[in-house]
Amino acid sequence: MTSTTALLAPEPQSGPFAAVMDITPRPATVFVAGHGSWLTDSEGRSYLDFIQGWAVNCLGHSPRPILQALARQAERLINCSPAFYNDQMIRLADLLAQHSGLHQVFLANSGAEANEGAIKLARRWGTKYRDGAYEIITMDHGFHGRTLATMSASGKPQWEQLYEPKVTGFVKVQLNKLAAVAAAITPQTVAVMLEPIQGEAGVFEATIPYMRALRALTRDKGVLFILDEIQTGIGRTGRMFGFEHAGTTPDIMTLAKGLGGGVPLAALVAHRVVSCCEYGDQGGTFCGNPLMAAVGCAVIEEVAKPGFLARVTQAGDYLADRLHAVSRRHGCGEIRGRGLLLALDLRRDIASRVADLARARGLLVNAPRPDSLRFMPALTITDQEIDTMISILDGTLADALKA
Ligand SMILES: Cc1ncc(COP(=O)(O)O)c(C=O)c1O
Numbered sequence: 001m002t003s004t005t006a007l008l009a010p011e012p013q014s015g016p017f018a019a020v021m022d023i024t025p026r027p028a029t030v031f032v033a034g035h036g037s038w039l040t041d042s043e044g045r046s047y048l049d050f051i052q053g054w055a056v057n058c059l060g061h062s063p064r065p066i067l068q069a070l071a072r073q074a075e076r077l078i079n080c081s082p083a084f085y086n087d088q089m090i091r092l093a094d095l096l097a098q099h100s101g102l103h104q105v106f107l108a109n110s111g112a113e114a115n116e117g118a119i120k121l122a123r124r125w126g127t128k129y130r131d132g133a134y135e136i137i138t139m140d141h142g143f144h145g146r147t148l149a150t151m152s153a154s155g156k157p158q159w160e161q162l163y164e165p166k167v168t169g170f171v172k173v174q175l176n177k178l179a180a181v182a183a184a185i186t187p188q189t190v191a192v193m194l195e196p197i198q199g200e201a202g203v204f205e206a207t208i209p210y211m212r213a214l215r216a217l218t219r220d221k222g223v224l225f226i227l228d229e230i231q232t233g234i235g236r237t238g239r240m241f242g243f244e245h246a247g248t249t250p251d252i253m254t255l256a257k258g259l260g261g262g263v264p265l266a267a268l269v270a271h272r273v274v275s276c277c278e279y280g281d282q283g284g285t286f287c288g289n290p291l292m293a294a295v296g297c298a299v300i301e302e303v304a305k306p307g308f309l310a311r312v313t314q315a316g317d318y319l320a321d322r323l324h325a326v327s328r329r330h331g332c333g334e335i336r337g338r339g340l341l342l343a344l345d346l347r348r349d350i351a352s353r354v355a356d357l358a359r360a361r362g363l364l365v366n367a368p369r370p371d372s373l374r375f376m377p378a379l380t381i382t383d384q385e386i387d388t389m390i391s392i393l394d395g396t397l398a399d400a401l402k403a
Contacts, residue, residue, distance in 0.1 A: 016030075027356075027359065029041045029042075029359070030042040033061075034049070034057075034060075034061025034062055035060070035061050035062055036060040036061060036063075036378065036380065037049055037052075037060055037061075037377060037378050037380075037381055037382075037385050038061070039061065039364065045362065046362060047359070047362050047363065047364050048362060048363050048364065048385060048388055048389055048392065049061070049364045049377070049378075050363065050364055050365045050366075050375050050376065050377045050389055051364045051365065051366050051376060052376060052377060052378050053257075053262060054231075054257065054366070054376070055199065055231050055236060055257050055258065055341065055376035056257045056258065056260070056261070056262055057261060057262045057378055058234055058235060058236070058257075058258035058261050058299065058303065058378065058379045059261050059299065059302060059378060059379065059380055060378035060380050060381075061262070061378075063261065063302075063380070065261075065298040065299070065301070065302045066261050066262065066263070066295055066298055066299065068298070069294045069295050069297065069298035070263075070291065070294070070295060072294070073088065073290055073291050073294035073295075074291060076290075077290045077291075078289070078290065078291045079286070079289045079290065079291065080289075080290065082283055082284065082285065082286075082287045082288050082289075086288070086289075086290040086293070087290065088290035088291075088293035088294040088297060089107060089288040089289075089290060089293045091293070091297050092105070092107065092267075092293040092296045092297050092300070093105035093107070095296075095297060095300045095301075096255070096267055096269050096300070097269070099240050099241070099300065099304065100240075100241060100249070100253060100269055101249050102249070102250075102252075102253060102269045102270060102271050103270065103271055103272035103275065104269070104270050104272060104275040105267050105268070105269050105270075106267065106268040106270075106277075106282055106287065106288075107265065107266070107267055107287050107288040107292070107293060107296075108256075108265075108266040108267065108268060108284060108287050109264045109265065109266060109284065109286050109287065109292075110145070110256060110264060110266050111144075111145050111228075111230035111254065111256035111257060111266055112144070112145025112146050112147045112150045113145075113147070113266055113284070114230065114254040114255065114256055114266035114267060114268045115144045115145050115147075115149075115150045115153065115228060115230070115254050116145070116147050116149050116150055117254075117268040117282060118193070118226050118228075118252050118254050118268055119136060119149050119150070119153060119193075120281065120282065121252060121268065121270060121274065121275070121276070121277065121282075122134075122136060122190045122191040122193075122224050122226060122252065122274075123169075123190060124276055124277060124278070124281060125190065125224065125274050125276050126190035126191075128276055129276075130190055130222070130223075131187070133187060133188050133189055133190040133223075134169050134188065134190055135169050135170070135171055135186070135188040135189045135190060136153065136169060136170055136171070136189075136190060136191045136192070136193050136226070137170075137171050137172075137173055137181055137184050137185070137189060137191070137192045137193070138153045138154070138155060138170050138171070138172055138173075138192075138193050138194065139155055139172065139173060139174070139175045139194045139195075139198070140155040140172050140173065140174050140175065141155045141156065141157070141175065141198055141201035141204070142154055142155040142156075142172075142175075142193075142194060142195060142198060142201070142228075143155075143156060143195070143198065143199070143200035143201060144193070144195075144228055145230075148163060148166070148167055149167040151163065151166070152166040152167040152168075152169075152170050153167075153170050153193065155172045156200070156201075171184050171189075175194070175198065175204060175206060175210075176206060176207055176210045178210060178213045178214065178217065181214060181217060182217060185217075185221050185223060189221070189223050190223060190224060191218075191223055191224035191225070191226050191251075191252075192214060192217075192218050192223060192224070192225055192226065193226035193227075193228060194206055194214075194226075194227065194228065195227070195228045195229075195230075195231065195232065196211065196227060196229065196232045196237070196242030196243060196245075196246075197231070197232050197237065197242060197337060197338060197341055199231035199232070199341060199368070199374070199376075200231075200368055201368065201369075202336070202343055202368045202369040202372045202374070203336045203337040203341060203342065203343035203368070203372070203374055204336060205336065205337065205338065208245060208246045211243070211245075211246035211248055212246050212247070212248055215246070215248040215249075215250075218251075224251040224252060224274060225248075225250045225251050225252075226250060226251065226252040226253070226254075227241075227242070227243055227250040227252070227253045227254070228253075228254050229241050229242050229243070229253050229254060229255055230254055230255060230256040230257050230266070231257055231341065231376075232341065233253070233255040233257070233258060233259065234255065234257070234258030234259050234299065234300070234303055235258060235303040235308065235309055235312050235339075235379050236257075236258055236312075236339055236340060236341050236376070236379070237312075237316075237338040237339035237340075237341060238309055238310075238312045238313035238316055238338065238339035238340075239309060239339075240303065240304070240309065241253065242338075245338070249271075251270065251271045251273075251274045252268070252269070252270045252271070252274055253269045253270075254266070254267070254268055254269070255267045255269065258299065258303075258379075259296050259299060259300075260292060260295055260296060260299065261295060261298075261299040263292055263295050264286075264292065265292040265293070265295060265296050267296075303379070308379070311379075312339055312340055312379050313339060315340060315379075315381055315382075315383070315386065316338065316339040316340045316342065318383055318386055319340065319342060319375060319377075319381075319386050320335050320337075320342055322386060322387070322390045323335045323342060323344050323375070323390075325390075326344065326390060326393060326394060326397065327344060327345075329394065329397075330394075330397045330398070330401060331347065331401075332344055332345060332346050332347050332397075333345030333346070333347045336372075340375070340376060340377055340379055340381065341374075341375075341376055342374070342375045342376075343368070343372045343373060343374045343375070344372065344373045344375070345371060345372050346371050346372060346373065346397075347371065348371060349370035349371050350370075350371075350400055350401075351367035351368075351369060351370055351371055351372055351373055352367045352370065353400055354367070354373060354396055354397060354400045355367040355373065357396045357399055357400055358392060358393065358396045361392050361395065361396055362392065363389055363392040363393065363396070365389075365393070375389075377389075
């Protein structure tokens with residue numbers, strides 16, 4: 001009889017990556033340095049980075065404001081326990097409240113953790129004020145993270161059968177169908193939760209009329225409106241937060257990615273009437289540590305500088321124009337998205353191959369769907385770097401379509 005241990009033990013791995021858990025197919029490239037929009041690998045090759053840590057490095061690789069904030073704060077105070085206030089936690093919470101129009105902030109370490117917090121806060125609010133209502137309406141193809149609850153909240157088809165049984169209490173509807181949300185609201189419903197733009201799904205926008213109608217519907221029905229701005233927040237769409245395009249404010253918003261500009265930092269931001277945690281409900285060893293919070297402050301101060309967001313819009317328009325031209329030249333389809341979160345519909349299932357070929361030519365782009373490429377460069381990208389990317393992409397597409 002085979003022992004359980006033998007059954008569980010895979011073939012021993014060898015080679016330079018053997019000790020790294022094999023959770024995703026990775027190319028053999030090893031990155032060792034980054035500056036602005038460029039990465040360098042261990043062989044000294046340069047890559048123009050239109051992934052930027054998955055829309056994380058909003059100021060590019062190793063930007064001066066983050067380096068300075070890290071160095072300054074590391075000299076002063078790195079961590080003093082979340083059981084105490086620290087000056088950077090207070091400063092970042094104030095900045096986020098000021099810019100969002102919301103009131104209270106819980107700092108966390110990842111997008112999934114912030115969303116987990118949003119789900120818990122909504123359920124806590126439901127227990128206190130809505131007769132124990134706990135269900136959250138989320139969107140098909142939505143993405144909210146990789147903890148068990150956030151996977152359950154996500155609408156990623158590949159996850160439907162994974163890690164069963166899931167956390168219950170999530171009802172999925174189609175994006176941009178207001179009637180579907182209205183029909184799904186019951187006395188058990190506590191919130192509707194969505195991304196202003198579904199990034200991981202392939203860059204699909206919640207339309208502005210839909211966002212406005214959803215805000216009105218949730219207010220009318222007395223349920224919470226939760227926006228996952230983990231990918232769209234902190235300038236990515238040309239405004240500080242994605243919701244500003246619709247002129248609506250959520251009851252709860254989550255942030256990560258751009259907020260830390262590359263370091264692990266996230267935030268759960270809530271309206272004061274929803275911020276109803278009891279002591280002990282929420283916390284975490286690293287939550288609100290001054291080192292990461294100092295970086296968050298530096299990022300927000302940079303993005304809030306006069307002209308910064310206008311330049312993001314301008315760069316996004318320029319990138320979209322150039323992608324439209326690429327699309328016409330190669331018989332591709334629409335350009336989706338807003339600001340510097342864009343996708344090109346290739347009209348054929350060649351996106352992974354194009355991303356691989358592009359990498360061999362020194363360009364990093366992401367393929368979130370078999371038929372689409374996603375572009376999420378640093379918000380500081382120059383027109384010249386966009387031109388360089390377009391020229392590499394043109395050559396890559398020509399090759400991929402020839403084959
Ligand atoms: C919209 C959205 N929500 C949540 C997450 C999860 O964030 P994290 O990977 O930091 O946990 C992501 C990550 O891609 C995301 O795009």
